Amino acid sequence: MADSTHASFVIEDYGRLVRKRLAVLAGLCAIVLAGFMADLVTGPSQLAVADAVKGLFFPGELSAPARVIIWDVRLPQALLAVLVGAALSLAGAEMQTILNNPLASPFTLGVSSAASLGAALAIVLGIGLPGIASSWIVSGNAFVFAFGSVLLLQALSRLRGTGPETLVLFGIAMVFTFNALVALIQFVATQEALQQLVFWSMGSLARGNWEKLAVLFAAIVLVTPTAMWSAWKMTALRLGEDRARSFGVDVARLRFVSLLRVSLLAATSVAFVGTIGFVGLVGPHIARLLVGEDHRFFLPASMAAGAAVMSLSSVASKVIVPGAVMPVGIVTALIGVPFFMALIFLRRERI
Amino acid sequence: MSDTASATLSVERLSVGYPGRKVIDNLSLSPIRGGALTALVGPNAAGKTTLLRGLAGLNRAYGSIRFGGRELVGASATEHAAHVTYMPQALPQRVGLTVFEALLGALKASPHGRASSADRELALETLARLGIEQLAMRALDELSGGQRQMASLAQAIARRPSVLLLDEPTSALDLNHQLRVMKVVQAIARERGIVTILVLHDIALACRWCERIIVLSGGKVFADGSPDEAVTPKMFSGVYGVEARVEHCSRGYLQVMVDDDV
Numbered sequence: 001m002a003d004s005t006h007a008s009f010v011i012e013d014y015g016r017l018v019r020k021r022l023a024v025l026a027g028l029c030a031i032v033l034a035g036f037m038a039d040l041v042t043g044p045s046q047l048a049v050a051d052a053v054k055g056l057f058f059p060g061e062l063s064a065p066a067r068v069i070i071w072d073v074r075l076p077q078a079l080l081a082v083l084v085g086a087a088l089s090l091a092g093a094e095m096q097t098i099l100n101n102p103l104a105s106p107f108t109l110g111v112s113s114a115a116s117l118g119a120a121l122a123i124v125l126g127i128g129l130p131g132i133a134s135s136w137i138v139s140g141n142a143f144v145f146a147f148g149s150v151l152l153l154q155a156l157s158r159l160r161g162t163g164p165e166t167l168v169l170f171g172i173a174m175v176f177t178f179n180a181l182v183a184l185i186q187f188v189a190t191q192e193a194l195q196q197l198v199f200w201s202m203g204s205l206a207r208g209n210w211e212k213l214a215v216l217f218a219a220i221v222l223v224t225p226t227a228m229w230s231a232w233k234m235t236a237l238r239l240g241e242d243r244a245r246s247f248g249v250d251v252a253r254l255r256f257v258s259l260l261r262v263s264l265l266a267a268t269s270v271a272f273v274g275t276i277g278f279v280g281l282v283g284p285h286i287a288r289l290l291v292g293e294d295h296r297f298f299l300p301a302s303m304a305a306g307a308a309v310m311s312l313s314s315v316a317s318k319v320i321v322p323g324a325v326m327p328v329g330i331v332t333a334l335i336g337v338p339f340f341m342a343l344i345f346l347r348r349e350r351i
Numbered sequence: 352m353s354d355t356a357s358a359t360l361s362v363e364r365l366s367v368g369y370p371g372r373k374v375i376d377n378l379s380l381s382p383i384r385g386g387a388l389t390a391l392v393g394p395n396a397a398g399k400t401t402l403l404r405g406l407a408g409l410n411r412a413y414g415s416i417r418f419g420g421r422e423l424v425g426a427s428a429t430e431h432a433a434h435v436t437y438m439p440q441a442l443p444q445r446v447g448l449t450v451f452e453a454l455l456g457a458l459k460a461s462p463h464g465r466a467s468s469a470d471r472e473l474a475l476e477t478l479a480r481l482g483i484e485q486l487a488m489r490a491l492d493e494l495s496g497g498q499r500q501m502a503s504l505a506q507a508i509a510r511r512p513s514v515l516l517l518d519e520p521t522s523a524l525d526l527n528h529q530l531r532v533m534k535v536v537q538a539i540a541r542e543r544g545i546v547t548i549l550v551l552h553d554i555a556l557a558c559r560w561c562e563r564i565i566v567l568s569g570g571k572v573f574a575d576g577s578p579d580e581a582v583t584p585k586m587f588s589g590v591y592g593v594e595a596r597v598e599h600c601s602r603g604y605l606q607v608m609v610d611d612d613v
């Protein structure tokens with residue numbers, strides 16, 4: 001029936017499209033690598049680029065202070081930037097798909113606010129989880145609150161019949177509630193605690209250490225394969241909830257499991273670096289503009305785009321004010337927005 | 352899949368609705384046979400979409416829906432989807448997928464034993480059959496309403512269901528494409544013995560292509576049978592509130608002439 005010459009063209013065209021998307025993905029990964037290297041060789045301490053690179057592969061040949069700078073400061077921070085960017089952006093991508101809302105992200109639906117509340121309780125009132133080492137109390141609280149906020153979101157939406165709109169509305173309500181509670185705590189805080197809390201909220205990679213890296217890395221390694229496993233289901237969900245259900249996708253279950261992944265990724269990231277809002281929203285949008293919404297490409301591209309934005313932001317945070325490191329949470333938006341706007345305008349022109 | 356040529360769909364004492372609202376109440380139909388087209392017609396808000404959603408397992412249904420010896424009321428979503436595919440009235444918006452990618456998504460949404468290359472062949476074959484293979488690499492968002500509807504139909508057909516439920520598949524199509532769709536759907540239904548129910552607003556189109564017409568009004572069956580039996584002046588005045596004549600044309604098909612409201 002099918003005209004066989006035309007037929008082979010379609011399959012070939014599709015093959016070309018897939019190769020193009022893989023190439024874009026590889027390009028994004030190259031940008032991440034470049035950003036990571038740039039992140040590694042910049043910093044307030046004067047260290048030659050060659051020394052920084054050499055220190056990475058032959059730590060023995062470096063002076064002790066240089067080794068400490070590379071291995072205990074720059075490398076953990078640079079890796080943390082990549083992992084946090086990837087995790088938050090994957091969380092945002094999944095949220096935007098399962099909630100069918102391009103404005104959904106861990107930041108806009110209250111995960112970051114919840115983490116701030118947890119941190120505020122620890123920093124200002126000294127309230128923490130029993131049995132947690134004091135060095136982890138802020139992170140621990142932030143994690144529990146962030147994770148809990150997504151579970152609360154789930155529970156509320158179950159109570160009142162599911163539906164992505166309801167979930168988004170609950171999320172927005174939580175942002176305001178948590179922010180009000182944080183403000184309340186700030187109101188009673190001492191000057192010193194307040195300063196600490198404000199700094200925490202700005203988001204900083206300086207809190208990176210190998211232990212935290214290992215935890216975040218484990219979370220990503222645990223979550224990413226299960227997300228990729230559901231890639232086709234999410235692609236089908238983009239065609240509409242009814243259609244996807246009729247194609248055999250258990251949408252309620254997909255949403256539930258996906259939100260569990262989101263809560264783990266977002267809570268772990270935010271607990272370690274504080275509030276970094278923009279990347280979870282913009283990473284998926286960059287990926288969507290570049291590779292479309294076949295989730296086999298969209299999910300990894302979101303991770304790479306998020307990692308690239310964070311790495312480049314980390315570099316910028318070190319060079320904007322010479323000799324000082326700005327909180328990366330501030331810089332992310334300052335760097336990400338122009339980049340994002342440029343992409344949108346470039347895309348317009350092509351149409 | 353094709354050995355179900357004789358399978359029929361029976362609906363007994365079926366109730367479907369939305370939370371706190373029953374739209375279809377205690378509806379029974381004589382078995383709907385596969386291999387030919389069945390039209391579901393009726394005025395706006397008659398419950399056509401609701402009935403199809405109930406049959407598709409998208410809305411909670413009570414009563415009995417039997418297909419080929421299997422009870423579908425209360426069956427798992429997976430089992431439902433294995434037999435029944437529903438093409439919704441609403442078309443997807445703001446989707447970053449090409450026609451071909453969306454079609455692959457429809458095929459791969461639920462697990463099956465096919466290889467990826469087989470899926471690609473199946474997707475292509477479906478597009479070619481509908482005559483829209485030239486749209487394969489176009490972005491869904493850049494298509495016209497009618498082209499989008501064709502792409503949506505392709506997704507439903509490609510899954511090779513045993514029961515195909517199409518909610519207003521021709522509403523955005525020009526004359527040529529309406530004809531093409533009816534022809535292809537009829538041919539596929541015949542080849543594979545598919546139980547095919549289409550919601551149509553164009554009664555003449557329904558008379559021309561469907562062997563059975565079910566007229567739904569206010570959630571109840573007003574008439575049900577061959578075009579000659581179901582499409583009558585009495586039906587037009589009772590269901591639509593319009594005065595119409597129904598006459599056979601020189602080729603033997605029923606034609607409808609609308610005169611005025613009653």
Ligand SMILES: Nc1ncnc2c1ncn2[C@@H]1O[C@H](COP(=O)(O)OP(=O)(O)O)[C@@H](O)[C@H]1O
Nearest residue numbers: 369372374393394395396397398399400401402
């Ligand atoms: N999601 C919904 N919630 C509540 N009532 C609905 C919903 N969708 C449709 N209805 C109602 O069900 C009735 C039948 O609607 P529907 O099946 O969509 O009619 P149609 O025959 O035009 O497809 C209408 O009265 C409509 O208002």
Ligand SMILES: [Mg+2]
Nearest residue numbers: 399400440518
């Ligand atoms: Mg309808």
